Amino acid sequence: MHDLLKLDALGQAAAVRKGEISARELAEAAIARIEACDGTVNAVVHRRFERALAEAGEADPEAPFAGVPTLLKDLGWAMAGEPYRAGSRTLDGILAERDGYAVTKLRRAGFTILGRTNTSEFGTAITTEPLAFGPTRNPYDLRYSSGGSSGGSAAAVASGMVAVATASDGGGSIRIPASMCGLVGLKPTRGRVSSGPSGGEPWAGFSAAGLLCRTVRDSAATLDVIAGTMPGDPYGAPAWPRPLAEEVGADPGRLRIGFLAEHPGGGLPSDPEPVAAVTGAAGLLEALGHDVEPGGPSALAEDGFATHFGTIVAAHVAADLADIGRWRGRPVELDELETRNRILGEAGRELDAVGYVTSRDWIDGFRRRMATWWESHDLLLMPSLGVAPFRLGWLPPDDVSTSRGRTNQAVSFTSPVNATGQPAISLPLHHTADGLPVGVQLVAAAGREDLLVRVAAQIEEERPFRHAAMRQRP
Numbered sequence: 001m002h003d004l005l006k007l008d009a010l011g012q013a014a015a016v017r018k019g020e021i022s023a024r025e026l027a028e029a030a031i032a033r034i035e036a037c038d039g040t041v042n043a044v045v046h047r048r049f050e051r052a053l054a055e056a057g058e059a060d061p062e063a064p065f066a067g068v069p070t071l072l073k074d075l076g077w078a079m080a081g082e083p084y085r086a087g088s089r090t091l092d093g094i095l096a097e098r099d100g101y102a103v104t105k106l107r108r109a110g111f112t113i114l115g116r117t118n119t120s121e122f123g124t125a126i127t128t129e130p131l132a133f134g135p136t137r138n139p140y141d142l143r144y145s146s147g148g149s150s151g152g153s154a155a156a157v158a159s160g161m162v163a164v165a166t167a168s169d170g171g172g173s174i175r176i177p178a179s180m181c182g183l184v185g186l187k188p189t190r191g192r193v194s195s196g197p198s199g200g201e202p203w204a205g206f207s208a209a210g211l212l213c214r215t216v217r218d219s220a221a222t223l224d225v226i227a228g229t230m231p232g233d234p235y236g237a238p239a240w241p242r243p244l245a246e247e248v249g250a251d252p253g254r255l256r257i258g259f260l261a262e263h264p265g266g267g268l269p270s271d272p273e274p275v276a277a278v279t280g281a282a283g284l285l286e287a288l289g290h291d292v293e294p295g296g297p298s299a300l301a302e303d304g305f306a307t308h309f310g311t312i313v314a315a316h317v318a319a320d321l322a323d324i325g326r327w328r329g330r331p332v333e334l335d336e337l338e339t340r341n342r343i344l345g346e347a348g349r350e351l352d353a354v355g356y357v358t359s360r361d362w363i364d365g366f367r368r369r370m371a372t373w374w375e376s377h378d379l380l381l382m383p384s385l386g387v388a389p390f391r392l393g394w395l396p397p398d399d400v401s402t403s404r405g406r407t408n409q410a411v412s413f414t415s416p417v418n419a420t421g422q423p424a425i426s427l428p429l430h431h432t433a434d435g436l437p438v439g440v441q442l443v444a445a446a447g448r449e450d451l452l453v454r455v456a457a458q459i460e461e462e463r464p465f466r467h468a469a470m471r472q473r474p
Contacts, residue, residue, distance in 0.1 A: 005029055008215040009068045009163040009222065013110070016067035023057040023067030027112045030069035034114070034161045040142060043155040045074055045133045046083050046116040056112045063110030064221065071165040072103065073153050074116040075123045076209060078198065079103050087121040087130035087149070090324050090336050101194040102209055102226045106166070109225040117152030117165060121338045122317060123207075126176050126385075126410050127395055128152055131338055135392050138180060140436050145392050147177030147385075153212050154181040158467065164218055170207035170313070172385070172414030175426035179384035179439030182428040182467055183212050184456070186219040189447050190421030192237040193223075194230040201234055204312045204360060206418040214467055216456045219425070220244040223449065238447040249461075252454035255290045257282075257442075258373075259381035263412045264301040271409075273438050274383030277430035281381055281440040281459075284429070288458060296380050297373035299366055300416060306408055308359040308366075309415055315356050317341060318348025339398050367420045374422075374445040379455065382413040384426040384439035413441065423449045425456050428465050437466075 004015055004026065015021050021029075031049050038044050052069070059066045072079060075086045078096035085091045099107070107113070118136045120128050128151025129135040136151045138144040139159035146155040150167035154177030157165050167174045169187040178185025193209040195202050211222045224243045229236035261278040262270045286292040325331040334342045373380070386409045395403045417424045423446070426439040444451050 005033055005160050005163075007163065008213065008218045009065055010217055012068045012163055013065045017061065023059070023112060024053060026067055027053055027056040027069050027114065030114060030162055037159050037161065040137065041139060041155050041159050042134055042136050043117050043146075043152040043159070043161065044071060044115050045085065045118045045152065048082060048113070048115050052112050052114045059107075059110035063108065064225065066110030068111050069114050069162050070106065070111045071115055071117045071153060071156050071162050072113060073119055073150050073166045073168060075119045075149065076100065076168050076195070076202070077103055077166050079113065082116065085132060086123070087119040087132055088337070089132045090332050091328070094327060098197065100198065101196045101230045102166075105226045114162070117156055119152055120149040121341055122320060123149035123168065123170055123173055124313070124317065124340055124344060125149060125395065126172060126407055127390070127392070129392060137392070138389075140182065141434070143391050144389055144436065145180060145394065147180035149173040150177045150212060151180075154178060154183055157181070157183055157212050157214060164211045164213045164222055166209070167212045168207055168209045169418065170203045171309070171418050172411045174210050174212065175384045175414050175424060175439065175441050176410070178212055178426040178428070179437065180389055182437030182465070183214060184216055184219045184428070184465070185212055185384075185426040185439070186210050186223060186449065186452065187417070187424045188223060188227070188449060189237040189423045191229070191233070191235045192423075192449070193226050194228065194233050196230045196232055200232070203316050204363075205421060206312070208418070214465070216453060216460045217245065217248045220248055220453045240450050244449060244453055247450045247453040248457045250454050252451065252458055255378040255455060256376070257285055257290050257292045257379045257381055258295045258377050259292060260294070260296040260300070260413070261383070263386065264296065264298070265303075265412070266301075268386070268409050268412055271387045273388035273430070273432055274386060277438045277440050278381060278383055281429050284459065284463060285381065288462060296382070297370045299369035302366065304362065305366060305416060305419070308362045309419060311351065311355065311359040312363065314344045314348035315351050316348070317344040318351070321345050339400065340403065343400065363419050370416065370420045371445070378444070378451060380443040382441055382443065384414065384441040386410050386412045389432065389436040389438065417443055420446070422446050423452055425452045427456055427459060429459070429463065431466070
């Protein structure tokens with residue numbers, strides 16, 4: 001059973017189809033793994049084991065992931081009749097009324113959903129340490145953060161509870177946990193995955209849904225499953241010429257790749273671990289036959305990005321708090337919130353419509369200035385995380401200045417790609433001297449997940465990824 005849990009999701013699905021294991025037995029094995037490790041890791045905040053076992057085996061046997069267990073991030077990814085907490089004490093007792101479109105697609109693909117995973121409150125932190133549920137620990141070293149905001153999903157996959165788990169990324173929340181936990185994290189193009197039926201443009205389109213995986217082929221095949229527009233979506237991403245899974249193993253050709261080991265903007269310190277990770281990845285890509293040279297979009301060095309990005313996030317947090325007040329029948333009081341979200345909520349409530357639109361317009365211009373770089377290049381290589389792996393407590397919740405400064409450095413390579421809506425993939429290509437993973441990200445032009453998958457699969461074949469084992473107890 002343990003060997004089957006080590007397989008990726010496509011491998012588990014093949015084992016079920018061949019009769020090597022039943023869907024129920026595979027679910028039971030995943031449940032046993034959760035019960036064995038989650039008391040230490042704290043990745044799973046809601047368990048629906050009995051219902052999942054009853055559902056196991058009900059999927060169409062021809063579905064691509066029939067019988068494969070998974071977990072849903074407890075932010076977005078609504079599932080009818082199940083709790084929805086978003087890492088917050090303000091949503092205690094709230095049940096989702098209906099499945100999100102992406103959850104419906106996962107169920108049709110045959111996944112057995114075992115529960116929901118921990119997240120930072122409202123997904124606004126790059127570490128998963130919510131007051132509502134406590135910290136999620138990194139399976140590589142339990143003293144360390146698993147990243148955020150999809151840290152529960154990342155820790156669940158890295159510790160072998162499930163092969164894949166759902167995630168979302170509004171400023172790096174797929175790629176950062178992937179980097180921290182040694183996983184593959186693909187953030188899709190804006191509009192690739194529907195946020196319906198309850199949402200249209202989360203965080204003004206900054207946020208995208210995806211999955212955290214151990215292999216590139218799982219990243220491709222799971223995005224095939226959840227991709228596509230649904231009725232009422234504000235827009236959709238351009239269609240691929242063929243399923244993304246068919247890009248695994250396809251020749252990417254000789255690509256023009258720029259790389260940034262250090263941020264081009266002034267005032268941000270440089271960390272040697274991400275620098276080493278990018279430098280090593282650049283050498284690997286060059287050895288694979290690509291044209292690799294230092295440099296990236298000049299727009300990344302512009303002042304003002306963090307201010308406008310933060311303004312938009314604050315406005316959406318304030319709007320979300322108003323929604324929560326309506327759902328539960330009483331307004332959210334600021335003292336119910338963690339310090340970070342109290343500040344965001346206050347700022348958002350004070351913002352006027354003109355200020356919000358001004359920031360939206362600035363980001364629209366930034367997106368166009370960024371996009372021109374891809375007219376002469378295929379990919380941009382950058383750190384997934386602008387700092388080395390960090391311990392739990394590295395972002396002190398009540399020291400706003402320290403937390404903001406550290407967060408700005410950490411997300412300096414990820415949040416701009418949320419603003420542009422381009423696809424990006426984090427790959428676990430570097431480790432610290434202590435064995436902690438450090439990811440690098442590749443960014444493509446809008447709509448070109450196919451190119452990311454081709455080159456990511458080429459890299460994985462050349463240098464297979466190392467994955468975690470729980471090495472110590474807290």
